[in-house]
Amino acid sequence: MAVPKRRTSKTRKRKRRTHFKLTAPNLVSCPQCSSKKLSHHVCPECGYYKGTEVEGVANN
DSSP states (O other): OOOOSSOOOHHHHHHHGGGOOOOOOOEEEOTTTOOEEETTSOOTTTOEETTEEOTTOSOO
8 A cells, every 4th residue: 555755745735725616606697587596497586497487496
């Protein structure tokens, strides 16, 4: 089994981990009610997806 010969420094460890970060979700505005929603998802406010209403999703 491979064992490191020297300890990994803080700088080297942090350079490697610069890409491990959270990304914000890409939100788009709904064409029906213009509220923010995830793309390719049913709008949680009005319940529409691609211009048609989906049953059982809207809050009303």
